[in-house]
Amino acid sequence: MDLVVDLSSRADRATAIYRALLEAVRSGRLVPGDRLPPTRSLARDLGVSRTTVATAYERLVAEGFLEARVGDGTYVAAAAAGPRRRPARAALRARAGWGFEAHPVSGTAPDPPYDFRAGIPDASLFAFDTWRRLVGAELRAGAHAPGRYADPAGHPPLREAVVRHLALSRGVAADPEDVLVTHGTQQALDLVARVLLEPGDVVAVEDPGYPSARDLFASYGARVVPVPVDDDGLVVDLLPERARLVFTTPSHQFPLGPPLALDRRRALLDHAARHGTAIVEDDYDSEFRFTDRPLETLHALDEDGRVIYVGTFSKSLLPGLRAGYLVAPPSLRGALRGARQLADGYGALPEQAALARLVGDGLLARHVRRARVVYGERRDLMRTGVQELLGEHLEVVPCAAGLHLSARFRDPARSDVALAEAARAEGIALEALSSYAVEAPVRGLVLGYGAAATATITPGLERLARLL
Numbered sequence: 001m002d003l004v005v006d007l008s009s010r011a012d013r014a015t016a017i018y019r020a021l022l023e024a025v026r027s028g029r030l031v032p033g034d035r036l037p038p039t040r041s042l043a044r045d046l047g048v049s050r051t052t053v054a055t056a057y058e059r060l061v062a063e064g065f066l067e068a069r070v071g072d073g074t075y076v077a078a079a080a081a082g083p084r085r086r087p088a089r090a091a092l093r094a095r096a097g098w099g100f101e102a103h104p105v106s107g108t109a110p111d112p113p114y115d116f117r118a119g120i121p122d123a124s125l126f127a128f129d130t131w132r133r134l135v136g137a138e139l140r141a142g143a144h145a146p147g148r149y150a151d152p153a154g155h156p157p158l159r160e161a162v163v164r165h166l167a168l169s170r171g172v173a174a175d176p177e178d179v180l181v182t183h184g185t186q187q188a189l190d191l192v193a194r195v196l197l198e199p200g201d202v203v204a205v206e207d208p209g210y211p212s213a214r215d216l217f218a219s220y221g222a223r224v225v226p227v228p229v230d231d232d233g234l235v236v237d238l239l240p241e242r243a244r245l246v247f248t249t250p251s252h253q254f255p256l257g258p259p260l261a262l263d264r265r266r267a268l269l270d271h272a273a274r275h276g277t278a279i280v281e282d283d284y285d286s287e288f289r290f291t292d293r294p295l296e297t298l299h300a301l302d303e304d305g306r307v308i309y310v311g312t313f314s315k316s317l318l319p320g321l322r323a324g325y326l327v328a329p330p331s332l333r334g335a336l337r338g339a340r341q342l343a344d345g346y347g348a349l350p351e352q353a354a355l356a357r358l359v360g361d362g363l364l365a366r367h368v369r370r371a372r373v374v375y376g377e378r379r380d381l382m383r384t385g386v387q388e389l390l391g392e393h394l395e396v397v398p399c400a401a402g403l404h405l406s407a408r409f410r411d412p413a414r415s416d417v418a419l420a421e422a423a424r425a426e427g428i429a430l431e432a433l434s435s436y437a438v439e440a441p442v443r444g445l446v447l448g449y450g451a452a453a454t455a456t457i458t459p460g461l462e463r464l465a466r467l468l
Contacts, residue, residue: 005046013048017056025065025080034076036066100215106319111451113427114460116382118255118404119285119315120451125371126318130363134354152341154181154325155352161359162311162325169365170286171300172309174327180336181347184324185282188310189213192245193220194339195332196278201244206234208436210254210282213247226438229253231398233260236267245278246271250298251286255436255446256406257399259295269298272306279307285315287368289401290376305329313355315403315450316368323355375403378449378457385461386447393468394444403450406433409443416443422467428460 005020007013024030036042039057043050057074060066067077106120153159159179166172182188197203199221205214207226218224225243228235233253239246246268250260260268272279281298299309312324328336340346358364386396386407393414394407409416416432423430433444449457 003042003046007046007048014052014055014059017042017046017048017053018059021056021060022065025060025076030076030080032076032078032080036074036076038073097221098219100219106451112424112429114429114456114463115451115453116428116430116447116449116460117451118431118446118448120448121315121318121403122371122374122450123318125367125374127363127367131354131358134357135350138350138353150346150349152180152337152346153177154179154347155349155356157360158352158356159325161356165359165364166309166311166327170283170297172297172327173300174309177333178327178330180326180328180333180340181352182324182326182340183322183344183347184314184319185284185310185312186212186216187343188324188326189216189247189280191336191339191343192278192280192308192326193217193222194343195335196245197222202240202242204239204243204246206248206253207438207440208255208433208442209247210249211436213282214438217245217247226440228440229256229258231258233258233264234268236264236271239268239271241275243275243277245280247280247282248298249282249284251283251295252399252401254282254284255404255431255433256397256442257402257404258397259400260298262295265295265298265301269302269304269306273304277306280310281307282310284310284312285402287316288372288375288403290372290379291400299327305331308332313364316364316371317358321351321355323351374454375450378452378454379405381454381457382447382449382452382461385458389461389465390468404446404448406446407444408433412441412443414443416445419445419467423464426463426467428464430464 003020003024005016007016021030036057037045039050039053043053046053057066057068061068061074064077065080066074068074106117156176158181159176162179162181163174163176166174180188180191182191193216197217197220201222203217203222203224204227205217205224206229208229209226214224225240227238233250234248248260248268250265252259268279271277279298283297297309299307306329308329309327310324311326313321314324317323326336382405383396386394386405390407393410395410397406397408399405416434420430420432430448431446433442433446436446452460
């Protein structure tokens with residue numbers, strides 16, 4: 001019998017032999033009826049004591065994989081599992097209508113030399129030492145009752161810190177009871193969909209817009225209706241009257257960039273009041289504004305409790321923190337808390353407590369100010385480079401905020417998907433503008449500068465220019 005056993009460590013060699021024998025049985029190298037070597041013989045071959053081998057045999061006998069026959073030896077038991085076979089055909093399938101599969105994300109492949117992907121902040125700007133200190137302090141304190149279940153709405157000091165942060169940075173007036181801490185924007189949208197949507201409900205989304213939001217609402221059986229976007233944002237006059245929910249990015253339309261004009265903000269709120277529509281306001285990267293003062297949020301203008309405000313720390317800090325929040329009207333507080341408890345119970349308290357200190361002590365604001373300077377420089381390089389190097393083919397969409405810009409093809413017949421694939425072969429990661437659209441006739445490029453090292457922006461655009 002050939003048996004490979006890792007005995008490099010002197011600790012618990014009996015377990016190492018047990019695992020090697022168990023794997024031999026499960027893989028089919030040892031089959032029912034096979035006789036194992038005597039303990040003395042195997043111990044001599046492996047250079048261990050006979051007691052060590054006997055202990056491994058006894059454990060496998062006790063578990064039913066081996067049987068000891070008095071005066072005859074030790075054999076593989078008839079009931080021992082043989083090699084596991086794959087089912088001849090798929091027995092289980094997703095429910096009818098389910099057509100969603102995971103798509104590649106930034107963490108599933110090595111970073112490209114020229115990283116122009118949208119929505120990714122620069123991890124090198126994050127104060128990891130400070131974060132480790134804050135999390136370590138919370139773990140050492142042990143004050144968050146790790147042996148008990150927690151409030152699904154989130155750590156109360158973090159909800160209070162979010163309220164103060166939003167009041168100062170975005171003019172959002174809320175109480176801590178209105179705030180629900182989430183694992184980022186996607187979970188916030190999932191909770192809203194659980195609570196508000198029934199199969200067949202109409203959900204209006206921007207076109208082009210955020211594909212993950214479209215897919216999420218559709219996964220709940222909603223009828224997702226794309227609504228055009230122009231230079232003033234969502235075209236409110238084209239909203240379907242029967243819409244149960246409108247999803248919008250009014251501060252920095254994703255992916256094009258323009259904010260929703262003030263008159264359209266008011267028109268959207270009027271529409272919601274007339275038709276009983278809920279509005280989800282995704283304020284995903286409003287911290288990074290480089291020119292004019294941002295317009296008031298829809299939440300600040302809302303007088304009827306129609307707006308659910310959604311924010312995230314994925315852009316301002318790191319996606320890996322998985323931290324976001326929503327601000328709910330009082331009428332939805334209980335339902336959303338219940339949905340969160342059904343979804344995953346509650347979040348990780350030490351990390352939420354550390355984030356509360358990061359926000360409450362002003363460290364988030366300091367980080368945003370520092371990062372805004374870096375991103376502002378990269379934005380200027382990207383915009384100038386596109387205009388000077390690619391301007392013959394692309395027209396930059398005006399944009400005053402965020403971590404990316406979009407540029408439309410001057411020739412609307414040109415394939416942005418083909419260009420994105422060609423760029424990828426040259427080490428340039430970017431996205432085709434048309435990939436964000438359902439019906440909108442837009443073609444061009446979405447160019448992120450959050451994750452792009454400053455020194456790579458101009459060389460990357462020069463390489464892209466040669467492809468054009």
